[in-house]
Structure formats: structure tokens, C-alpha cells
Amino acid sequence: xxxxxxAPVLLPLxxxxxxxxxxxxxxxxxxxxxxxxxxxxxxYLTPYGPNDQMFDGLTLQGAPMAPGAQFALGTDxxxxxxxxxxxxxxxxxxxxxxxxxGVALIIGTFVGVTAGYFGGFWGSVLMRFTxxxxxxxxxxxxxxxxxxxxxxxxxxxxxxxxVNWVQTARVLYAETASLSEREFIAAERTLGASNIRILxxxxxxxxxxxxxxxxxxxxxxxxxxxxxxxxxxxxxQPPTPSWGNIIFENxxxxxxxxxxxxxxxxxxxxxxxxxxxxxxxxxxxLDPTQRGRG
Amino acid sequence: MFAFVVKRLIQSVFILLGVxxxxxxxxxxxxxxxxxQIAGRSATAETVANIRAQLGLDKPFIVQYARYFxxxxxxxxxxxxxxxxxxxxxxxxxxxASLLLMLGAIVCELVLGITMGVVAALRRGTxxxxxxxxxxxxxxxxxxxxVGLLMLYVFAVQLRWFPxxxxxxxxxxxxxxxxxxxxxxxxxxxxxxxxxxxxxxxxFIRTARAKGLGRMRVLMRHxxxxxxxxxxxxxxxxxxxxxxxxxxVESVFGWPGIGxxxxxxxxxxxxxxxxxxTLVSACAIVIGNLVAxxxxxxxDPRIKVR
Numbered sequence: 001x002x003x004x005x006x007a008p009v010l011l012p013l014x015x016x017x018x019x020x021x022x023x024x025x026x027x028x029x030x031x032x033x034x035x036x037x038x039x040x041x042x043x044y045l046t047p048y049g050p051n052d053q054m055f056d057g058l059t060l061q062g063a064p065m066a067p068g069a070q071f072a073l074g075t076d077x078x079x080x081x082x083x084x085x086x087x088x089x090x091x092x093x094x095x096x097x098x099x100x101x102g103v104a105l106i107i108g109t110f111v112g113v114t115a116g117y118f119g120g121f122w123g124s125v126l127m128r129f130t131x132x133x134x135x136x137x138x139x140x141x142x143x144x145x146x147x148x149x150x151x152x153x154x155x156x157x158x159x160x161x162x163v164n165w166v167q168t169a170r171v172l173y174a175e176t177a178s179l180s181e182r183e184f185i186a187a188e189r190t191l192g193a194s195n196i197r198i199l200x201x202x203x204x205x206x207x208x209x210x211x212x213x214x215x216x217x218x219x220x221x222x223x224x225x226x227x228x229x230x231x232x233x234x235x236x237q238p239p240t241p242s243w244g245n246i247i248f249e250n251x252x253x254x255x256x257x258x259x260x261x262x263x264x265x266x267x268x269x270x271x272x273x274x275x276x277x278x279x280x281x282x283x284x285x286l287d288p289t290q291r292g293r294g
Numbered sequence: 295m296f297a298f299v300v301k302r303l304i305q306s307v308f309i310l311l312g313v314x315x316x317x318x319x320x321x322x323x324x325x326x327x328x329x330x331q332i333a334g335r336s337a338t339a340e341t342v343a344n345i346r347a348q349l350g351l352d353k354p355f356i357v358q359y360a361r362y363f364x365x366x367x368x369x370x371x372x373x374x375x376x377x378x379x380x381x382x383x384x385x386x387x388x389x390x391a392s393l394l395l396m397l398g399a400i401v402c403e404l405v406l407g408i409t410m411g412v413v414a415a416l417r418r419g420t421x422x423x424x425x426x427x428x429x430x431x432x433x434x435x436x437x438x439x440x441v442g443l444l445m446l447y448v449f450a451v452q453l454r455w456f457p458x459x460x461x462x463x464x465x466x467x468x469x470x471x472x473x474x475x476x477x478x479x480x481x482x483x484x485x486x487x488x489x490x491x492x493x494x495x496x497x498f499i500r501t502a503r504a505k506g507l508g509r510m511r512v513l514m515r516h517x518x519x520x521x522x523x524x525x526x527x528x529x530x531x532x533x534x535x536x537x538x539x540x541x542x543v544e545s546v547f548g549w550p551g552i553g554x555x556x557x558x559x560x561x562x563x564x565x566x567x568x569x570x571x572t573l574v575s576a577c578a579i580v581i582g583n584l585v586a587x588x589x590x591x592x593x594d595p596r597i598k599v600r
Contacts (some may be wrong), residue, residue, distance in 0.1 A: 023429070131305070132312040137575040139538030143560055144320050144568070224437050228542060231439045232557070244437075251443065251496070258447050265440035272435035280431075 006243065018285045028277030035271050036049060039090035048081040051086040051239050057081065063185075064250075066258045074259045077252050085241040086267050092242040093271055096157045096226045099217040103161035104222070105215050108168025109207070115169075116176025130169050138163045142225065146234040156235050160225050168214045172207060179206055209286035216279035220272040227268045243268045299588065306580045313576040314366065314569070319360050321565045326565045332375050345526075350376070362569070371573070372566040381570040385552055389574070391461060392551030395543070396536045399478065400529060406479035406557025408522060408599075411486020416513075418491065426483065433480030438539055442473040442546035459548035470547045474539050478532050485525055493521040527589035533582030537575040 020024050039046065048054070057079025059065060067074040073082040112199025117125040145159040182205070188198055229235030231251075238245050243264040250260035268285065311421045328336075329346045337345075350361060365372060371381035373384035404550060414426040450458040454466050494517055495498065502512045540553030548554075552571050 007536070026429075027544050063537050064439055076449070128305075128308070129312075132309050132316075134534070135309045135313055136316075137534070137537040137572060137579065139541055140556060140568075140575065141317075141320075143541070143557075144317070144324075147326070147560060150319060221434060224435070227437050228439060232542070232545070243352045247439065247443070254371045254443055254447060255451050260446075261440070265437075265444060268440060269432060269436045270439075273431055276431055276435050 015282075015285055019281055022281045022284075023283030024277045028031040028274040028281070031270055031274035032278065035090050035267075035274070036094065039094050040088050042084070042091070042166060044089040046081065046084040046085045049170055050085050050241050052084075053079045054081065055079070064253060065255070067259055073263050074257070076246065077257075078249075079254050082246070082263060084244065086264055089243045089246060089264065089267070090271075091242040092153065092236055093223050093226060093268070095276075096160065096236075096270075097223045099154070100154065100160035100164065101215065101218045101222045101224070104156065104218060105168055105211065107161065108165035108214075109211060111165065112169040112172030113176050113203065113207070115171040115201060116182050119177070120182075126169075126175060128171075129239055130166055133163070133166045134170075136163070137183055139228065140226075140230060143232065143234050151229075151234055151237055151242065155238055156226060156229060159229075160222050164218060164222060164225065168218065170209075171210060171214060175207060175210055176203060179203055181244060181289060187241040213279055213283045213286060216275055218283055219278065220275035223268065223272050223275070246283065276288065281285065297589070299584075302584050302587070306584065307323050307537045309580055310573065310576055314363065315359065317569055318354070318362060321568060323357050324356070324563065328375055331563050334364070334366050345395050367575075371570040376562055377563050377564070379566075381566045384555060384576055385570055388550060388552045389483070390553045391549060392540055392544070392553060394467065394571055395470055395497045395540060395549060395551060396473060396533075398467050399474035399536060399539075400532065402471050402475030403478035403482055403532070404473065404526075404529075407482025408486050408525070410479070410483035410586050412490055412513075412518065412521075414483065414487045415490035415494065423487075427487070430480040430483040433476045433483075436476065438477065439546055441476055442469070442543055445473060446471050446546070459546075460550075467474040470543050470549050474536065474543045475534060482525060485528075486521065489524060490517065490521040496520075517544055523593040524590065525558045527594075528586050530548060530582035530584070530586030530589065534579045537579060 007236060008286050012202045040122065041062075042050075054075065057065060057071070057075040064077050065071055065075040065078070067082075071081050071083065073086065076082055076085065115123040115130075141157050142163050145162060148157070149155045151159075180257050185198060187200060188202060213290055226242065227244035227247075228237055230242045233245070233248050236242040238249055246264040250257065254261045324600075327344055328352060329349070331344055333342050350358060353361075363370065369382070371382055371385070374384060375383065410426045410430060414423045417423045433524055446458060446469065449455045457463075462467055483493050499512060499517055502516045503509075507516075540549075540551055541557050542553075543549065544551045544553035552574065556568060556571040558564075559571070
């Protein structure tokens with residue numbers, strides 16, 4: 001078959017070879033793996049349930065218990081084990097991170113690639129709409145959306161996706177627009193290739209590195225936005241544990257029981273940091289134009 | 295250049311129109327009924343209907359939007375449902391506090407970000423560089439409410455260096471400004487580092503050293519201004535990040551700005567205030583982006599106007 005491979009060779013193995021030489025990337029991947037492990041194995045890692053209100057979970061005065069032998073990270077103001085809630089909360093963060101970011105990535109790719117490849121009237125309509133979304137104060141928009149639909153886990157994921165696709169769309173638009181003017185695309189078109197074939201065989205493979213990088217970095221943005229919405233009380237609703245709503249529920253107590261803010265806070269920062277580290281390393285490894293920055 | 299600015303201004307007007315329409319539509323779809331909020335729980339159906347008619351909320355959506363838009367063009371943002379005050383008055387009274395907070399955040403971003411970036415670039419590849427870049431990564435990965443609450447605990451509750459919340463003196467400003475600025479300082483330190491590394495590679499730096507200037511002088515007079523300019527030019531873009539951030543930061547620190555105004559209005563379904571703050575924020579974001587684009591043209595004349 002006389003077929004010229006034009007897409008960049010993107011062997012997963014060679015990416016891995018280069019990635020594993022970077023200490024920060026390895027550190028990030030370890031953190032992601034640990035979070036994943038904690039989320040999946042939560043029932044085996046802790047003897048308590050996430051909503052169990054322990055009769056010995058509060059002090060005699062009814063205050064939360066400090067971290068100690070029985071409750072490693074202490075208890076919250078309802079006498080529930082904080083470690084258990086954080087472990088189960090990891091499920092919330094990961095599900096939202098993957099679902100919301102996946103949906104945002106699909107919308108962003110669709111908008112960016114369509115506008116960049118076809119251009120014309122609808123292309124500029126799509127990009128003007130993207131500009132419009134850029135001007136929206138994202139958090140206010142997310143709060144309004146979350147208030148309109150009764151926030152469940154999936155609604156929160158969709159709300160986050162609705163405000164988070166914009167960056168991806170803009171980046172992919174620029175890349176697609178410049179790709180479409182390259183000679184090999186013109187050549188392919190002269191040979192009579194259909195738009196679908198060009199898009200899927202030539203444009204998308206070239207965009208894969210960018211999509212992977214933005215996809216990874218986007219998870220971290222998503223995790224942070226979920227935490228913020230839940231902290232404001234319009235995200236994932238209690239009793240479903242989420243790192244943001246653990247802090248929301250307990251913040252009135254934080255002067256007396258700072259661990260109730262500290263541990264879930266550390267969990268959020270850790271997961272967001274992990275995806276940022278891996279995403280940044282992926283950008284260095286995958287994107288040749290960025291190489292040699294430092 | 296002039297044509298570019300005019301074109302962008304016209305585009306901005308359409309963007310703001312779009313924002314006003316979408317926000318209005320979203321708030322129209324809100325399941326919570328603002329009239330119930332005003333009338334109270336014990337109001338009769340008749341009172342509710344009266345208030346609804348009085349506010350024009352019984353009209354179809356398009357009529358309501360047309361009326362809002364008509365007032366908006368005349369600079370009238372409407373009246374708050376619950377506070378019985380003009381929305382523009384409410385926003386005007388809260389805006390200075392928010393702007394002050396953002397100014398503090400910008401100062402914090404630039405001081406922290408530029409210092410970290412320059413030091414990392416000069417110590418490139420060392421432990422200092424790696425720790426600074428790790429710190430900047432943590433900065434961009436930390437949600438503002440966590441940073442805010444932890445800073446409150448350490449510096450206000452335990453050490454008592456700063457007041458626990460409120461507004462008024464310089465001491466009140468420190469913690470909220472840092473909280474709002476930490477995210478940006480993370481980005482700025484990374485950009486500053488790579489910008490500085492680029493500049494230090496340039497020929498004119500070598501020339502300056504070769505003609506016998508001291509290291510410090512080359513750094514301060516030749517390298518720094520060139521490396522810092524593209525970064526300063528981007529401050530306008532931060533407005534977008536700030537507009538989200540102030541909702542959280544102002545609620546953590548009890549800072550009386552438009553973020554709190556919006557957040558309280560959302561909880562009470564006070565639609566005119568939500569509309570007003572969203573529009574003012576969108577306006578600020580659009581202007582910020584425009585200023586950033588124009589500033590980058592001056593900072594780097596190689597960028598061409600498209």
C-alpha cells in the first residue's frame with residue numbers, strides 16, 4: 001500500500017522512555033497512582049463507612065476529635081472519620097476530573113477543529129462564541145448553572161465542562177488553522193480525499209500531542225473548580241463526600257479543629273499538583289516547538 | 295494600530311451584548327422564584343401576583359429582556375429586588391474595595407513572581423531553581439479557599455499578626471491580596487524564568503558584559519527590563535482570573551467587594567444584582583484582554599497586528 005505516513009510518530013513507548021527520566025513527572029504519576037489506589041480500595045483501607053457517625057467520634061463536649069490512634073486524621077463535626085471521607089472523596093474528585101474534563105475536551109476539540117478546518121461563516125460564529133465565553137466570569141457562570149440544575153455529581157461535572165472547554169478550543173483552533181494551510185493537506189485534497197478522511201487521518205493525529213497535554217493539565221483545573229464549587233455549597237452535595245464540601249461543612253469549626261481544613265486541602269493540592277506536573281512534563285516531551293526552553 | 299483598536303472595541307460591544315443575553319436567559323431559567331423571595335413565605339397568591347406584575351416578571355422572556363436592554367443602553371442596571379436600591383449604586387459602593395484587593399494581588403503577583411523567576415533563571419538547574427519551580431507549581435495547584443483559610447489560621451488565629459477578616463487598614467489587605475495573588479505568581483514565576491533565560495542568551499547581554507559592565511548592572515539595566523516587559527503586558531489577562539477569585543477570597547475574608555455582593559445576591563435570587571455584577575465583570579475582562587493585547591504590541595514590536 002503506497003501510503004505516506006504524515007502524522008508525527010507518537011509511540012507510547014518512546015514517550016514513556018522520555019517521561020520516566022523526569023523526576024517531577026514520576027513524582028506526579030506516583031501521586032496520581034496513590035490517589036487512584038486510595039479511591040478504589042477505600043473500603044479495604046478503612047474500617048469505617050464514609051457516612052458512619054461514630055458514637056465515640058466526638059469528644060464529651062461534642063467537638064470533633066483531633067487526629068489520634070483511633071481516627072488517624074481525626075473526625076469531623078458529625079463524628080465521622082475524616083480519613084474515610086477523604087478516601088471516598090477521592091472518588092468524587094477523580095470521577096469529576098475525568099468526566100468533566102473528558103466532556104470539555106470533546107467540546108473544545110470539536111469547536112476548535114471545526115472552526116479551524118472549515119473556517120468560513122460558521123467557523124467565525126464558533127470562534128466569536130468562544131470569545132464570548134472567554135469574557136464570562138467563569139466561576140459566576142458555574143455558580144449560576146449549578147443553581148439552575150439541582151447539583152448532583154453528574155450535573156456538577158457537566159457545569160464544569162461547560163465553562164472549561166474554551167481554552168482547548170482556542171489552542172486547537174490556532175493549530176488546525178495553520179495545519180490546514182500546509183502543503184500535505186492541499187496534496188491530499190488534490191488526490192480527492194474527503195474532508196472526513198483528512199480530518200481523521202491527518203489533522204487529528206497531528207493534534208494528538210496538544211490534546212493529550214491540555215487534557216492532562218485540564219484535569220487539574222477541573223479538580224480545583226469542583227473543590228471551589230463544593231466549598232461554596234453549590235457543587236457536590238453532602239453527604240456525598242467531596243474534598244471541597246468537607247471543608248464547606250466544617251469551616252465554621254476551623255479555628256478549633258484546623259485539621260478539618262488542612263487534610264482535605266492537602267488532598268486537593270496534591271491531586272491538582274500531580275496532574276500539573278505530569279501535564280507539564282508531557283508538554284516538554286510531546287511538543288517539539290517548546291523544547292529547549294530550560 | 296488605530297484600526298485594530300477600533301475593530302476590537304466593536305467586537306467587545308457584541309461580546310458584552312452576548313454576555314448580557316446569555317446571563318439574562320440563564321437567570322430566567324432559574325427554578326428559584328425571585329418573587330417568593332421578596333414576598334416572603336406567608337404572602338397570599340394575590341400579593342405574589344401583584345409583585346410579579348409590578349416587576350414585569352409576568353411578561354414573556356423577550357419582552358423582559360428588551361426592557362432590561364433598553365434600560366441598560368441608558369446606563370440603568372435596574373433596582374435590587376430585596377435591597378430597594380439602584381444596582382449601579384450598590385456596585386459603585388462595592389467596586390473600590392474589589393479594585394483595591396486586585397491591586398494588592400497584582401503587586402503580590404509581580405513581586406513574588408518576578409523575584410522567583412529571576413532567581414530561578416540565574417540559578418538554573420540547581421536545587422534553588424528546582425525548589426522555586428516546585429513552589430510555583432504548588433501555587434497554581436492550590437485552591438484559593440484552602441490558601442485563604444490556612445493563612446487565616448496561621449497568621450491571624452495563631453500568630454495574630456493580621457486581623458481575622460474585614461476591611462479598612464493596610465493590615466486587613468495583606469492576607470486577602472496574597473491569597474488572590476498566589477495563583478498568578480505561580481504563572482508569572484514560570485514565565486519570568488523562561489523569558490529571563492531567553493534574554494540572557496541574547497547577544498546584547500554578552501556585549502554588555504564584554505564592554506566591562508558589572509554583573510549586577512547588566513542584570514538590572516539590560517536583562518531585567520527586556521525580560522519583564524512581555525510579562526507586565528499580560529497583567530490585563532489576570533482580570534478574568536481575579537473576577538472568579540474575588541467571589542471566594544472575599545467570602546473567606548469578609549471583604550466587602552462585588553464578589554460578596556454577587557455571592558449574596560445569588561443566594562437570595564436577587565437577579566438585577568447578579569446581572570449587574572456579571573456585566574461589570576465581563577466588561578472588566580474584555581477591557582483587560584484588550585489592554586493586554588495592545589500592551590503586548592508595545593512590549594514586543596515583532597508581534598504583527600492582524
